[in-house]
């Protein structure tokens with residue numbers, strides 16, 4: 001049976017030592033009472049470990065039941081969702097005006113990671129609801145907000161996002177779902193959507209659909225899409241749930257992983273809905289939901305990586321096979337644990353350096369979201385927004401590619417046992433795979449990075465990262481203890497700058513050059529970002545040790561992991577730069593182009 005223990009100490013390292021969130025106390029809305037941080041982390045860890053984690057394997061094995069339009073979640077899921085709502089986990093970050101608790105995103109991030117580690121299938125339900133509320137909050141009229149948000153914030157009603165149609169996946173401009181305006185200002189929506197996560201289920205009283213559709217006068221393509229909100233069941237004047245609103249679930253998909261999360265074919269037959277935001281500008285509003293969902297999906301990769309790493313480490317410490325090449329470490333036993341083998345240590349350190357680095361990146365993103373929303377200084381707000389714009393595709397793609405790699409390494413470390421269901425590794429490998437595909441495939445994230453983010457405002461987003469990274473290298477240039485790390489980081493940053501320049505120049509004359517290099521560029525960018533995070537983490541650890549901290553092993557492990565990442569992972573930037581600058585000419589496939 002797999003194990004999971006929430007990485008509380010590491011969350012505190014990210015929050016208190018790396019990001020020093022205490023500096024925002026009293027300066028940023030939501031940061032008034034930071035004494036809440038520890039109890040919230042402890043309570044959510046308990047909820048995840050004791051309620052969500054125990055139904056993860058059983059949910060995968062039992063799967064979902066579809067019965068004439070109804071979807072029944074596996075045993076324990078409905079009750080777990082009720083506990084989730086009662087404990088207020090879904091309402092943490094929303095405004096008190098709609099029943100929320102007004103707490104910062106920076107706290108919600110660790111909670112979400114723990115949920116994803118414990119039970120990814122379950123995590124989609126509150127995650128999508130959270131995104132739907134954020135989109136309503138930003139774009140819906142006050143009347144619609146009052147109608148839907150309080151019950152979504154409490155969790156009584158869940159939320160879904162409905163974009164995909166059979167012929168319209170990445171290319172949403174091809175969608176055909178229609179919206180007919182009515183005299184009373186509402187719309188009747190008709191069409192079919194596929195792959196809708198939690199489009200139907202039995203855990204919440206009502207399901208609120210944020211759906212993309214076309215108005216009768218809509219222009220062709222992506223510029224003719226509008227966003228609507230519609231409830232599965234109509235809402236009576238007193239707020240109670242009424243009759244079905246022409247929304248039905250035609251079937252559910254049978255899939256590789258996340259077996260406890262329903263992926264639904266949804267039919268809309270003149271369902272009554274309301275416009276959210278402006279006509280034909282639905283993508284703009286939907287992007288609020290999608291950008292939040294992209295960060296959530298990144299966290300899904302991270303959550304699975306953490307639990308896969310924990311299990312791989314526990315297994316490796318206990319599994320005796322072979323002897324250390326430097327002589328038996330435990331001569332009194334018949335074999336040494338596999339942790340003595342350099343290749344196993346390489347796999348464990350690859351897992352660990354990804355997981356702890358990506359954790360800081362995700363919580364840093366949450367801090368910047370809080371700053372973007374609440375900081376009084378416009379310049380500070382704008383800088384935070386630049387950082388988020390730049391990092392969103394990186395968080396989504398790098399953290400899900402990494403989640404998949406780390407889950408696979410977890411299986412590898414388990415040897416043959418990793419392939420056996422009981423040990424849990426194969427479920428993690430299956431469950432995490434979808435994170436590289438949905439919410440915009442990772443290839444599309446890479447295009448977003450080179451096409452929109454790199455070129456925006458003459459490279460301003462790019463500078464939101466490169467300037468602080470360069471400053472850090474300069475500040476530590478004469479620090480002997482950091483020399484090994486800053487030298488590697490400097491080389492990585494140079495490769496990133498060269499690659500950015502190459503893509504910027506070549507992409508102008510031939511956009512295929514930028515597109516062909518995009519996935520390698522996203523990986524190059526990501527490892528330099530994580531390299532910077534590790535170099536800064538090592539500096540914090542060195543300072544803590546110099547100040548006589550009694551957590552010697554914790555900080556020494558941080559330094560060792562930083563050294564591993566910067567010397568054994570980051571140098572990949574050399575080969576990535578070579579691959580990028582080799583150009584698109586090597587992507588010709590004569591017999592495909594025939």
Ligand SMILES: Cc1cc2nc3c(=O)[nH]c(=O)nc-3n(C[C@H](O)[C@H](O)[C@H](O)COP(=O)(O)OP(=O)(O)OC[C@H]3O[C@@H](n4cnc5c(N)ncnc54)[C@H](O)[C@@H]3O)c2cc1C
Nearest residue numbers: 161162163164169170195196197263438439440441443444
């Ligand atoms: C389990 C699951 C849950 C999902 N949940 C939801 C949900 O809740 N709501 C929802 O609306 N959708 C959902 N989806 C749909 C998901 O977001 C899409 O499957 C995804 O966006 C990819 O679309 P597609 O499957 O049509 O692939 P396609 O768009 O056909 O892509 C196929 C391949 O071509 C590449 N490609 C396509 N276009 C381009 C391009 N312009 N440039 C470069 N490469 C390109 C892609 O990267 C991919 O590798 C879900 C899907 C699954 C499987």
